[in-house]
Amino acid sequence: MKQITFLIALLFSLVTSAQNQFELSYYLPQNATYNKTIPTPESVIGFRVGEWHVTHDKLVEYLKILAASSDRISLEDRGQTFEGRPLLLLTITSPQNHSNIKQIQEEHLKLSLANESSQLVVSEMPVVVYQGFSIHGNEPSGANAGMVLAYYLAAAEGNEIENLLNNTVILLDPSLNPDGLQRFTYWANTNKSKHNNTDSNDREFHEVWPGGRTNHYWFDMNRDWLPVQLPESRARIESYRNWMPNVLTDHHEMGSNSTFFFQPGIQSRVNPLTPKENQILTKEIATYHAKALDKIGSLYFTEEAFDDFYYGKGSTYPDVNGGVGILFEQGSSRGHAQETINGVLTFPFTIRNQFTAALSTLEASNGMREKLLEYQRRFYKNASKEADKDQVKAIVFGDDKDVAKTYHLAEILKRHKINFYKPKSDLLLNGKKFNEESSFIVPTNQKNYKLIKAMFNTQTKFEDSLFYDISAWTFPLAFNLDYESLKSTANIGEIVSDLQPVKGKVTSKSNYAYLMEWHEYYTPKVLNKILQKGIRAKVGMKPFSLEGINYDYGTILISVQNQKYNQDKLFTILNEIAGSASVTIKGVNTGLTNNGIDLGSNQFRIINTPKVAMIIGNGVTSYDAGEIWHLFDQRYEMNITKLDESYLSRVDLSKYTTIILPSSRLQLTDTNLKKIKDWVSNGGTLIGYKNAVKWLSSNKFIKLDYATVKVDAKDVSFEQKRDFSGAQVIGGSIFETKLDRSHPINFGYKSNKLPMFRRTKIFIKPDSSSYNNPIKYTANPLLSGYISKPNLEVLKNTVPFQVKNMGKGKVMVFTDNTNFRAFWYGTNKLLMNAIFFAKEM
CATH class of the missing domain: 3.40.630.10 (Zn peptidases)
Structure with missing residues (x-):
């Protein structure tokens, strides 16, 4: 009861x-x-x-x-x-x-x-x-x-x-x-x-x-x-x-x-x-x-x-x-x-x-x-106490060719209330030049010592081989900035209490031409605004020197003659555009260079105004798509049209110069597949990321040769099965690549080495012609993070980027995300290069 x-x-x-x-x-x-x-x-x-x-x-x-x-x-x-x-x-x-x-x-x-x-x-x-x-x-x-x-x-x-x-x-x-x-x-x-x-x-x-x-x-x-x-x-x-x-x-x-x-x-x-x-x-x-x-x-x-x-x-x-x-x-x-x-x-x-x-x-x-x-x-x-014992007393970082990226890393430090200073004078460390005006020094002996270590350290050895999230995020590598450890604080100058972005400008009014080096982070923003104004611009395919300045691959030329604006109005427009970004445009008075190509050379190629779209919707990784949207909209102030795959069949693709396919596993109809292929063949540029690489190759947009990893599960119990599989995942690490700086995909990079983020196991073998491999992992690529030994061996000397012709157009693929979480400033320019300079590749 x-x-x-x-x-x-x-x-x-x-x-x-x-x-x-x-x-x-x-x-x-x-x-x-x-x-x-x-x-x-x-x-x-x-x-x-x-x-x-x-x-x-x-x-x-x-x-x-x-x-x-x-x-x-x-x-x-x-x-x-x-x-x-x-x-x-x-x-x-x-x-x-x-x-x-x-x-x-x-x-x-x-x-x-x-x-x-x-x-x-x-x-x-x-x-x-x-x-x-x-x-x-x-x-x-x-x-x-x-x-x-x-x-x-x-x-x-x-x-x-x-x-x-x-x-x-x-x-x-x-x-x-x-x-x-x-x-x-x-x-x-x-x-x-x-x-x-x-x-x-x-x-x-x-x-x-x-x-x-x-x-x-x-x-x-x-x-x-x-x-x-x-x-x-x-x-x-x-x-x-x-x-x-x-x-x-x-x-x-x-x-x-x-x-x-x-x-x-x-x-x-x-x-x-x-x-x-x-x-x-x-x-x-x-x-x-x-x-x-x-x-x-x-x-x-x-x-x-x-x-x-x-x-x-x-x-x-x-x-x-x-x-x-x-x-x-x-x-x-x-x-x-x-x-x-x-x-x-x-x-x-x-x-x-x-x-x-x-x-x-x-x-x-x-x-x-x-x-x-x-x-x-x-x-x-x-x-x-740990900071007192640490042999690293400070870290200097900067880029004499890109003050905007330097500023944005300093901006992050400021938000975390990490103190940083100007150098007393220019420094030359291990072949890297740190200018007084474009570098900062972070002393390690301050209250945020641990946080500084977390942001600047590299780590390649780990107690565990599984990670819930990424295993590396070293900030100067993500920003592709020069940085070095200092064993003394002797070079520390005044504290930076009022961090301000460098103001862009046009150095002088010209009646002949203007030149913009492509190194600065916001040059794509400036170039797009110039083109949107109907101003004609060209890109230099080779270096040259003029009036005591060396100009690198990718320098942008704006001639004064035969533009829709007179020279006074052109100067005013360029000055306003440069002022909205940390970019300097130089006025020059002659086309005769000291060395290299002259300004009237055919090695300066016309740049067309891009009109970019991105396929989104079911099958597309929203994170990757959002990072691209944010990059265009917030950083470069460029329009990007988001095309949902659900209505793709009704879209006239001919109005777009470039279509981006973020990491995805799309299931398109044969009609839509043919539609995209016809668009590429007629001169469009299709750019695919991560899982889209395999999708593009399996649907015969691009022919690629993949390297694979085979790991036998020996002496692995049933209980250990999940950990064994997890250890083969590349959850997010940083690797060194070698660049062919003469290739347009690499315009704006001053060094032939570039840190790149990777979290996929898509390994592309290099093309038989070396000039078709403008970015290549080095023989010892691991800079920071976890990767299993079998994956590392296969990764060595593979390529994270390929571009191939398809009719009159181009198909480009990146094995990994160059825009990761909005803080990988160092590789954002790769996508911009793919958009602006595609027809020169």
């Missing part, structure tokens, strides 16, 4: 729980009372939490009203996304702390100053916790949980919440990706049925391309904490550096059949720059998560997946900055309720798990407050 009574009670409890999933009581702790004057989410957004997906605009509306209603919350608008949505940050703490917040902030920042932190009494200091939600827009349980968390922190009453707020400053970032969240929310809500359909085949669970994971330009923003190339990242890094939090949490979702993950991750994959104590603290914090999830009966796992190697992720960035980063991954409902192997997974359930983990983080941070503060102080003291 007792057993029957128990089963009835359990069934009643489950039914009641299911019925009440939309009530705030489903999420909130019941050991607190709640201030009735504080508005609930439902009172503002118009529905109960979890009943619908909250749109970003409603989330913003609620948080503004909440902040105005509570003396525990201050709200900061830190800027806008690409789509104009606000980037809010809530600072939540006790009213008493708020009245003294500037002093609290200043004292907290002293913990990262090794020479000032000893005097601080950490037992009297609050801990600082940064809680960020839904950096992937289609992982919305985080943003919805953040809304509940904000309400709880504003409305809860009692000794427990007051103790928490007195001892904690909470930086609540309610939506790390507003544009992506809005895009996904629209999808989920517009495909919701009145009676939830849990069939995983329903349209609700299958977003259309590109999905809501990414931001406006289809970037995965959880890889941008270190490069900080996007406005959302720049806002949060500024907030981070302004506070240097002790704990940062990053709330994500994963596959629907998964449960809940919290860190630590796989221990063998922790970056060696991360102190072991960091993982000890992470494990201690994990006990709080386990206890909280046990209490509500939620399944979870830890230390079996994910890693802390790449510092460009939200949960790893704090680890090199004296804090503890924590990743949460919740199995995703991908809509409102979906059938999984664990039963029906509801949206409210996912929200409750995220909210529970957010609260357990705060409980842990409060309970471990002094430990976390002491760890931060010790981290920076130890870093200072």
Whole structure:
């Protein structure tokens, strides 16, 4: 009888729980009372939490009203996304702390100053916790949980919440990706049925391309904490550096059949720059998560997946900055309720798990407050001692031919509050010239010593052979800048406190011609604007010298005569265009050179105005497509037409000079295949990346000879099978290539060596004619990152680029992404060369 009574009670409890999933009581702790004057989410957004997906605009509306209603919350608008949505940050703490917040902030920042932190009494200091939600827009349980968390922190009453707020400053970032969240929310809500359909085949669970994971330009923003190339990242890094939090949490979702993950991750994959104590603290914090999830009966796992190697992720960035980063991954409902192997997974359930983990983080941070503060102080003291012992006292970087790239790397350092200086004088180190005006020196003995090491170090030996993300990101290599280590600080000049881009200009008005060297990063932007104005321009196929200046391959010539503008108007236009970029255009008064080709030579070839399109849609990797779109739109201010494969059959391709095919596995009809082939044969240029290379060769656009790797699985157990396969992946490493600088694809590169990023196993054998191999991996190509020995052996002396004729047109292929994550400035010009100079290849 007792057993029957128990089963009835359990069934009643489950039914009641299911019925009440939309009530705030489903999420909130019941050991607190709640201030009735504080508005609930439902009172503002118009529905109960979890009943619908909250749109970003409603989330913003609620948080503004909440902040105005509570003396525990201050709200900061830190800027806008690409789509104009606000980037809010809530600072939540006790009213008493708020009245003294500037002093609290200043004292907290002293913990990262090794020479000032000893005097601080950490037992009297609050801990600082940064809680960020839904950096992937289609992982919305985080943003919805953040809304509940904000309400709880504003409305809860009692000794427990007051103790928490007195001892904690909470930086609540309610939506790390507003544009992506809005895009996904629209999808989920517009495909919701009145009676939830849990069939995983329903349209609700299958977003259309590109999905809501990414931001406006289809970037995965959880890889941008270190490069900080996007406005959302720049806002949060500024907030981070302004506070240097002790704990940062990053709330994500994963596959629907998964449960809940919290860190630590796989221990063998922790970056060696991360102190072991960091993982000890992470494990201690994990006990709080386990206890909280046990209490509500939620399944979870830890230390079996994910890693802390790449510092460009939200949960790893704090680890090199004296804090503890924590990743949460919740199995995703991908809509409102979906059938999984664990039963029906509801949206409210996912929200409750995220909210529970957010609260357990705060409980842990409060309970471990002094430990976390002491760890931060010790981290920076130890870093200072390591810097003292380090033989590398400074790093100099620059490029006397490209001040823009140098500026942009310095810009990243500035965003991370890394100090850098001008050299006292010009330096010549290992054959590399560092000019006083175009170089910077970064002393290593400063508070961000570890972060500097993380950004400038190379690494080729690893404890583990598997990586969740890339294994190399050495910034001067990514920027293709000269750099050298210094064993002395003797050459350090004045600190750079006001970093400004170099202003472009035309040196003098000419009645004969203007010359623009092609080395500078923004020369494609300038050339495109010149051509768009209807000004005729040519490219020099050979070097020459004129009026004491040596001009390299790819120099752009603009003659004054026979243009649509008179010489005064032409000078004004060129000066305006050059001024908008860090580019110098030189006025010259003669066509007779001192050496090499004269300005009237046939070796100056006319450049046609490009009109570029890119195929997107199903089968295309949205990240790669977005990086190209961003490069054109934001960097070079060039139009690129996005052609969706779904309507390709209706597009007149003849209006385009170039079509780009990002990494993809397209399934085009025979009609569309023929259409593209005819377009190329009639003079078009088709450029393919990564997986598109194999697609183009299999569809007979280009003939390529591939090298393959065969690795036998000897003495590998079934349990080791996955690790064995994973070790053969090239997850993202940097390799050295040798350039034929006379080939147009390499115009603008001053050296015959170029670092290139690689994460594919597409190995193309070189052409039998050496002049058809303008870029080739060297015999010892590995510069930084992991690659298995068999893959490395095959990679040697292969080629990452090929171009071949197809009728009157060209087909070009790159085995890897030259525009990776917007911070590979060093290889962006390869794509621009392919567009502007295709007919000369």
